[in-house]
Amino acid sequence: MQRSSSQVRPLVPVRACGFLSDQPRLFAVGGCGGLPRLPIVLRAAELVMVGVQQIAAWVPVLLEALAVRYRANSATAGSVAAKSRKLLRYLISAGDGTWGSVTPEMLLSWCWAASPDQSGRYRDVSAGTARMRAWVAGALLDAAESLGAGIDANRLRPRPISQQPSAAAMRPLTEAEARLVRANSRSGIIATTLPVLVGLAFAGASASEIARVAAAHIDADRGFVRLSGDRARVNPIDEWARTEIAFHLRNCTDLDPHALLCISAGLTLDRATHSVTVRLRRVLVDAGISHRRGVTARSIRYTTAHRICHAHGLVAAARFLGARSLDDTAAVFARALPEDPCHG
Structure with a gap:
């Protein structure tokens, strides 16, 4: 019918x-x-x-x-x-x-x-x-x-994610790993925001802090960045990051100094933070080190902090990171080298 x-x-x-x-x-x-x-x-x-x-x-x-x-x-x-x-x-x-x-x-x-x-x-x-x-x-x-x-x-279906024991939680990158990350994020003929994003991570910025950075927050000539959020602070940026950021700013002549550098306008903070984390992880994948034990997107920001800890002590490293806990910061450094004085 x-x-x-x-x-x-x-x-x-x-x-x-x-x-x-x-x-x-x-x-x-x-x-x-x-x-x-x-x-x-x-x-x-x-x-x-x-x-x-x-x-x-x-x-x-x-x-x-x-x-x-x-x-x-x-x-x-x-x-x-x-x-x-x-x-x-x-x-x-x-x-x-x-x-x-x-x-x-x-x-x-x-x-x-x-x-x-x-x-x-x-x-x-x-x-x-x-x-x-x-x-x-x-x-x-x-x-x-x-x-x-x-x-x-x-x-x-996502490819299998390797098992990492809890003892192998996040750690800083080694110097060789840091060089690979920089090499795989460097701008070519055309300026991109990827080396800016990576440079800010080496400057101790978290994913959510990177998402808030505008051109006006960076002084590439003097080598520092003003980070905002609940742990606002001024951090130094290394020579590689200064070069890459200056190159990007020179080639973006129409850039609004108050516009976000690494994130599209209109994204909510959680979406923007997720975008930063995914792009940082993509650099680790391209560098061939994402599978290594303890290497995560946060490893990049802890790399410079580890050197600061050796030079100036644990408190200075924790301030550089905007960390809430000295114990947590020390625990991360302890995973880099068990005999490291920065976890004492």
Whole structure:
């Protein structure tokens, strides 16, 4: 028996049914909140039949599928749900909002995204946290593929993240590693912001502090940068960074001195901090040292601090970093060399 025209749901723009995005999406009327609660597979089938590729439209189905999958353990279910929402929000904002824009590199970037601590400062995440995020990403991809979202979960799955024992937590770079990082971030004929970003990291700036730096905050001739935030301070910049930053400023003649140097205008602080962390990590990958034990994006800023510690003591190094705890700073230096006097 054929449906009458009054029984066919028209396609109308809706606002992703109030989930993760306020961008208009094509969806069947009632396809999110208006329909009776159909079994997950039937609601996914409706999305497939309509040909919806927008990730936001799949959010309620995917979250419910994961909740059913992990319902035996409420703690696991809650953790998976929270991380899945963050991942879906990231995928929607990082690409064009469709499954077709998702790449393995995008997922890996999310796994290593900076995370706020209790004070609100963004920190590089541990390998353990990155592995947990990668596991959640895999579970989400498997659910999306099995429900017919039209993706290949195995192709998109982030590559394995190596195990690093807790004793091998973040450490400063060696001099040889620092040279590799500088060599792989140097500007060519065209000035880019990458060496500026790396130079600021060597100057002791955290990812969130780098995201706040404008041209007006840097005096390349005198060799210092004013860092803002809850640990505002003035730090020296080394000769390599001074050269690269001066080159960038000379070649950007139309640069607003108060515009952010390394980050696009309009990004929120968390997005900007994440962008800085991902780009710093990309330099480590290009330098061929990202797989080494204890090397993270934060290793760059602790490298100069380690030299300051040797020359002027632990307190001076902690001030250079804007660190809250001498013990935490000393613990990082202890991972560089166990006999290092800077961890005493």
